[in-house]
Amino acid sequence: MGSLSDLIEQYLRDLLTKTGSIEVQRRQLAQMFRCAPSQINYVLETRFTMEHGYLIDSRRGGGGFIRITRVNWVPAPSTLEALLEMIGEAISNEGMSILLERLVQESILELKEAILLKQLIQQELENFEGTEEVKDRLRASYLRMVLIFLCGRGG
Amino acid sequence: MGSLSDLIEQYLRDLLTKTGSIEVQRRQLAQMFRCAPSQINYVLETRFTMEHGYLIDSRRGGGGFIRITRVNWVPAPSTLEALLEMIGEAISNEGMSILLERLVQESILELKEAILLKQLIQQELENFEGTEEVKDRLRASYLRMVLIFLCGRGG
DNA sequence: CCTGATTTGACCAAATTTGACCAATAAATG
DNA sequence: CATTTATTGGTCAAATTTGGTCAAATCAGG
Numbered sequence: 597m598g599s600l601s602d603l604i605e606q607y608l609r610d611l612l613t614k615t616g617s618i619e620v621q622r623r624q625l626a627q628m629f630r631c632a633p634s635q636i637n638y639v640l641e642t643r644f645t646m647e648h649g650y651l652i653d654s655r656r657g658g659g660g661f662i663r664i665t666r667v668n669w670v671p672a673p674s675t676l677e678a679l680l681e682m683i684g685e686a687i688s689n690e691g692m693s694i695l696l697e698r699l700v701q702e703s704i705l706e707l708k709e710a711i712l713l714k715q716l717i718q719q720e721l722e723n724f725e726g727t728e729e730v731k732d733r734l735r736a737s738y739l740r741m742v743l744i745f746l747c748g749r750g751g
Numbered sequence: 752m753g754s755l756s757d758l759i760e761q762y763l764r765d766l767l768t769k770t771g772s773i774e775v776q777r778r779q780l781a782q783m784f785r786c787a788p789s790q791i792n793y794v795l796e797t798r799f800t801m802e803h804g805y806l807i808d809s810r811r812g813g814g815g816f817i818r819i820t821r822v823n824w825v826p827a828p829s830t831l832e833a834l835l836e837m838i839g840e841a842i843s844n845e846g847m848s849i850l851l852e853r854l855v856q857e858s859i860l861e862l863k864e865a866i867l868l869k870q871l872i873q874q875e876l877e878n879f880e881g882t883e884e885v886k887d888r889l890r891a892s893y894l895r896m897v898l899i900f901l902c903g904r905g906g
Numbered sequence: 907c908c909t910g911a912t913t914t915g916a917c918c919a920a921a922t923t924t925g926a927c928c929a930a931t932a933a934a935t936g
Numbered sequence: 937c938a939t940t941t942a943t944t945g946g947t948c949a950a951a952t953t954t955g956g957t958c959a960a961a962t963c964a965g966g
Contacts, residue, residue, distance in 0.1 A: 597814075598813075598814030598815075598816065599812070599813045599814025599921080599922065599923090599953095600813075600814075600922080600923080601813075601814070601921085601922065601923085602814060621944080621945090622944075622945055622946090623943085623944065623945080631923075631924085632923070632924050632925065633944095633945075633946095634923085634924075634925080634945095634946080634947080634948090635922080635923065635924080636945090637945085637946070637947080638921095638922075638923080642921085642922090654944095654945060654946085655930085655931075655944085655945080656929070656930040656931055656932095656943080656944050656945045656946080657930060657931025657932045657933090657942090657943060657944050657945080658931065658932040658933065658942075658943050658944065659931085659932070659943085659944080660930085660931075660932090660943075660944040660945055661944090661945090662945075706904075707772075707820075708772070708806075708820055708822070708904070709900075709904050711806050711808050711818075711820055712806055712822065712900055712903045712904065713900055715801070715806055715808075716895075716896045716899055716900055717896060720892045720895065720896050723892075724892075737875045737878075737879075738893070738896055740871075740875065741871050741872060741875050741893060741897065742896065742897050742900060744871055745864075745867060745868060745871055745897060748867050748871075749861075749863065749864050749867065754911085754912065754913090754963095754964095755912080755913080756911085756912065756913085776954080776955090777954075777955055777956090778953090778954065778955080786913075786914085787913065787914045787915065788954095788955075788956090789913085789914075789915080789955095789956080789957080789958090790912080790913060790914080791955090792955085792956065792957080793911095793912070793913080797911085797912090809954095809955060809956085810920085810921070810954085810955080811919070811920040811921055811922090811953085811954050811955045811956080812920060812921025812922045812923095812952090812953060812954050812955080813921065813922040813923065813952075813953050813954065814921085814922075814953085814954080815920090815921070815922090815953075815954040815955055816954090816955090817955075
């Protein structure tokens with residue numbers, strides 16, 4: 597976790613775990629971390645998207661703010677349906693990375709497992725000929741298969 | 752023995768014995784050993800592959816890093832190789848059943864897990880259009896992916 | 907000398923950081 | 937109420953900072 601963006605991400609994440617929804621000021625945050633205000637936007641765009649499970653909402657002018665809301669995500673064993681929904685019919689490689697990261701944060705997977713899984717799926721897909729669209733569907737299929745299996749065996 | 756690559760390998764190995772997972776910077780490492788950055792990649796590609804029991808994972812840009820994670824394969828690597836051999840490039844549905852039964856007998860899988868796995872793979876394959884030959888290769892791919900994953904996560 | 911392993915370097919790709927310019931909203935002013 | 941000014945946040949592209957790839961050059965053992 598070396599970059600400034602990582603630090604800002606961590607700061608926001610900490611606030612969010614306590615409250616579920618926060619309002620921050622871009623200017624103030626930028627001052628606090630001694631960076632350009634637009635870097636705050638960069639952090640939000642790369643780490644707090646809908647795929648990551650967050651909603652962004654803001655207002656300009658005096659008393660302006662940026663609100664980050666954690667979208668409902670229940671990490672219970674009964675998340676099988678939520679999991680399937682997140683995977684969907686097809687998923688990009690980046691989408692898979694984000695999903696796996698999220699599962700790590702929710703303690704559903706260990707980091708080591710997520711890395712291994714990602715690598716194995718990428719490896720299998722590399723050996724497959726086909727359009728990106730087909731690969732995206734295959735990727736979703738692999739994820740469904742292995743994640744449901746892990747849920748089904750209770751671990 | 753005694754090449755620079757061997758030295759770098761030893762350095763990384765030492766770090767890994769302590770922690771099981773490390774993050775290094777390619778640039779810094781290259782400076783430390785006074786070599787071209789790409790030599791770091793060479794060391795990783797020739798000495799820290801998955802077969803060697805390591806996972807490589809990296810990020811570019813500011814604060815970038817290379818992460819090396821150690822994997823403890825639960826059946827010995829030799830057993831794993833045999834497993835891959837049994838799966839092969841392609842495998843029929845019957846072949847899969849036989850293989851899974853065998854893994855149960857060898858206590859690598861529990862019966863419950865084998866049944867679930869079989870069902871899930873069959874289910875995913877049903878949703879795919881293609882020749883039997885393609886399905887056989889896909890089946891092998893699913894099996895490879897999930898079985899290696901299970902071996903790598905430690906049980 | 908040949909062959910495979912190693913070393914080096916030129917060129918590529920991705921993630922981050924910064925800054926100039928734009929847009930919206932609130933507060934102050936006439 | 938209308939206009940102006942101050943205060944925020946938004947966008948986008950260039951500069952910077954990493955790591956990746958690939959092939960030529962070099963080295964070491966047979």
